[in-house]
Amino acid sequence: MKWLVSLVGAGLVMITLRDLFHTLWHPTRHGGLSRLVMTALWRLARRFRARRLVGLVGPLAMVTVVGMWTGTVIIGWAIVYWPHMPEAFTFSPGSEAAREPALLDSVYLSLVVVATLGLGDIAPGEGWLRLVSPLEALVGFALLTATVSWVLEIYPALTRRRVLAIRLALLRDADPTTRQIDCTAGAVLLDSLATEVVRVRIDFTQYSEAYYFHDGDDHSSLAAMVGHAAVLAERGQAAGRPEVRLAGDLLAGALNDLAATLDQRFLHTGGPPADVFAAYAADHGRGRAQP
Structure with missing residues (x-):
């Protein structure tokens, strides 16, 4: 029975590590804990039309997910220790820990080990526990590293998306005609926009959580500006120069x-790109993508 309880705790740890792996290094279409938390918070904020909360969904959800990962790892390892507490552990002389409930001691030990504090008032005595405890410390270090990596990966993706949105806003204000685009510079412009759109598309695949970050005002919101990229693609496709038409086709394909x-x-939505972009704009509170 003791080993069965310990296996349950180990299972919780493995589930957490699996979710962390699929969130950071092998994102899937269906997502994991992070996608569930962010989707739930996003829908809740949109339902109550809480504009300030919508702007905080991304950061709050990341904090919530990291807290859930950490809590599950701590609880999982505490369950591993619990059935073997206190007989499989040694306590420092004069320590009051041995008089505490076994579950409390297990949670305390798990907290100390995962944080790599190494206080030493409770130490594993049996051989297999002396191997397991350092493994928990390694998981704690990996969790900290993964959290920092997640933050450092998400925010550059947001920057790329917002830079593209501002660039499209400037082009919308300049409103170049088909005749103005029908030149070598126009082909370079459309080709560079296609490259940026592809990068944003990869960001949405690799860092799906970035979708739930609100972009702020219209000029930095891709949801509001992506419609104008389609307009530019159409103008490029209607140009006379073959290289401009090719660049227009590339931009249309990227979109x-x-x-x-x-x-x-x-x-x-299951609809054509125009309907998808309209739904994207509506989901981010922009009504519809601006042409």
């Missing part, structure tokens, strides 16, 4: 790919 990714992972 179609972006729409497919948004629809498969987040929106589920």
Whole structure:
């Protein structure tokens, strides 16, 4: 029975590590704990039309997910220790820990080990526990490293998305005609926009959590500006120069790919790109994508 309880705790730890792996290094279409938490918070904020809360969904959800990962690892390892407490552990002379309930001592030991504090008032005595405890410390270190990596990966992705949105806003204000785009500079412009759209599409695939970060005002909101990229693609496709038409086709293809990714992972409209971008704009409180 003791080993069965310990296996339950080990299972909790493995589930957490699996979720962390799929969130950071092998994101899937269906997502894991992070996607569930962020989707729930996003829908809750949108339902109550809490604009300030919508802007905080991304950061709050990341904090919540990291807290749940940490809590589950601590509880899981405490369950591993619990059936073997206190007979399989040694206590420092004069320590009051041995007089505490076994579950409390197990949680305390798990906290100390996962934080790599090494206080030493409770130490594993049996051989297998002396191997397991350092393993928990390694998991705690990996969890800290993964959290920092997650933050450092998400925010550059947000920057790329917002830079593209501001660039599209500037182009919308300049409003270049088909004749103005029909030149070598126009082909370079459309090609560079296609490259940026592809990067954003990859970001939505690799860092799906970035979708639930609100971009703020219209000029930095891709949801509000992506419609103008489609307008520029159409103008490029209608140009006379073959290189401009090719660049327009590339931009249109990149936008179609972006729409497919948004629809498969987040929106589920089943419609054409124009409907997907309209749903994207509405989901981010922008009404519709601006042409």
